[in-house]
Amino acid sequence: MRELYEKPSIIKLETGYLNKFGSSPLYSRKVRADIDGVAIDTLVERYGSPLFVFSEKELRTQYQRIHRAFSNRYPNVVSAWSYKTNYLQAICAILYQEGALAEVVSEFEYDKARKLGVPGHSIIFNGPYKRRSILEKAVREGAQIHIDHLDEIYDLEEVADELGTTISVGLRLNMDTGIFPQWTRFGLNLDSGQAMDAVKRIHAGGKLILRGLHAHIGTFILEPDAYAVAVSKMVQFGYEVEERFGYTTEYLDLGGGFPSQSKLKGTYLPPDVAVQPIEAYAEKITDALYASLRPGDFPKLILETGRAVVDHAGFLIATVFAAKRLPDGRKAYVIDAGLNILFTSFWYKFNIELDREVQGVNEPAMINGPLCLTLAVIDEGTLLPPLRRGTRMIFSPVGAYNVPQWLQFIEYRPNVVLIGQDGSVEVIREAETLEDVERQERLPERLRLPTDGSV
Numbered sequence: 001m002r003e004l005y006e007k008p009s010i011i012k013l014e015t016g017y018l019n020k021f022g023s024s025p026l027y028s029r030k031v032r033a034d035i036d037g038v039a040i041d042t043l044v045e046r047y048g049s050p051l052f053v054f055s056e057k058e059l060r061t062q063y064q065r066i067h068r069a070f071s072n073r074y075p076n077v078v079s080a081w082s083y084k085t086n087y088l089q090a091i092c093a094i095l096y097q098e099g100a101l102a103e104v105v106s107e108f109e110y111d112k113a114r115k116l117g118v119p120g121h122s123i124i125f126n127g128p129y130k131r132r133s134i135l136e137k138a139v140r141e142g143a144q145i146h147i148d149h150l151d152e153i154y155d156l157e158e159v160a161d162e163l164g165t166t167i168s169v170g171l172r173l174n175m176d177t178g179i180f181p182q183w184t185r186f187g188l189n190l191d192s193g194q195a196m197d198a199v200k201r202i203h204a205g206g207k208l209i210l211r212g213l214h215a216h217i218g219t220f221i222l223e224p225d226a227y228a229v230a231v232s233k234m235v236q237f238g239y240e241v242e243e244r245f246g247y248t249t250e251y252l253d254l255g256g257g258f259p260s261q262s263k264l265k266g267t268y269l270p271p272d273v274a275v276q277p278i279e280a281y282a283e284k285i286t287d288a289l290y291a292s293l294r295p296g297d298f299p300k301l302i303l304e305t306g307r308a309v310v311d312h313a314g315f316l317i318a319t320v321f322a323a324k325r326l327p328d329g330r331k332a333y334v335i336d337a338g339l340n341i342l343f344t345s346f347w348y349k350f351n352i353e354l355d356r357e358v359q360g361v362n363e364p365a366m367i368n369g370p371l372c373l374t375l376a377v378i379d380e381g382t383l384l385p386p387l388r389r390g391t392r393m394i395f396s397p398v399g400a401y402n403v404p405q406w407l408q409f410i411e412y413r414p415n416v417v418l419i420g421q422d423g424s425v426e427v428i429r430e431a432e433t434l435e436d437v438e439r440q441e442r443l444p445e446r447l448r449l450p451t452d453g454s455v
């Protein structure tokens, strides 16, 4: 193969890549020739590039590890799958098979779970926007509804009247757990007395029965102690509610928020140092439960983990399309995957592996996607050897939030495949075509262009 030649240029020497907190990517860049034994080349040949690849083995292993971390420490643990994190049917079906309830936050997600075959009584319904029609359907089908605001109490009371029944509900709480910024937009505030007022209102109405408490304190929470604070506040609140209004807290739902081993942009420490293992979270949470619950009380502990379950099961294979030198001397690559399909590149600095050994001097390179949009930078600067067109980059972990948040913008959305535990590969979402994208468009007859191109 011909040597790559590039006209020499003067580049400012960047220091600081190697430091006491972590090794230089110069020495740690890995070659990845396969995912779960299936060659990257084979995957791209068959399904194209860019390509999302999910590993069933990794997904099941991660789910089981998280569930086990809690159920080994506490006797009454229920896991739920947060649909918004990734609602591809195959992913949701695998997690349902593993025993996770469905946690949904909208009519769309609710319908998706039901269509997949999840019964209403296996659905937890969170979210701030549940219209009357979907509330009514969810109540009829036995879903567990978590109240987000006072208006929802009134709506549910109307539904109770209409159906001539009382409705079991949970209450969403937000509170100060010592982390910043504090999430206050969802649920009712515990510290200010707002949540207790809501319970008072529920009690006065006499149509709803409070059965559980829910708090999703944030996402990518790096401090396990924050959960311990939430647990003890929730338990205390539950006992106060029981004393004043007679409702027993049958479950405590801690939402999600556990981090994956991804690297947040702007953080210095590598994820294996910055992110504590899930067992450390389980230990803090269950310690806090035992410290605050009355002896003999074991309310159900529900976890709605999203990111930490699926992130590591997802990879994105992309291909180098062009290399260029920017006026400031920086190397830049154009690859076929951009912000359009990798939305979390706003926050994450991904692990990037190459499909082959590449000789040559490493230098910081910017990675841009195919979009004609200045914002669409996947990585501002990562050390890479000189890459030829056609080199594959494998980004990970990308299993959480990218597929549900991707955009059909400028480019089509690509194939998504699942590698089964036996090594088989199946398409779980087909790449878009022009027909797919235009399916909902309607061109008024008077605007139809003549086929010969005349105006």
Ligand SMILES: Cc1ncc(COP(=O)(O)O)c(C=O)c1O
Binding pocket: 082, 084, 085, 103, 126, 127, 216, 218, 219, 220, 255, 256, 257, 258, 304, 305, 306, 307, 308
């Ligand atoms: C109510 C609720 N539960 C669970 C999750 C999952 O969160 P994570 O992916 O951080 O685990 C979310 C995500 O925002 C959420 O809003």
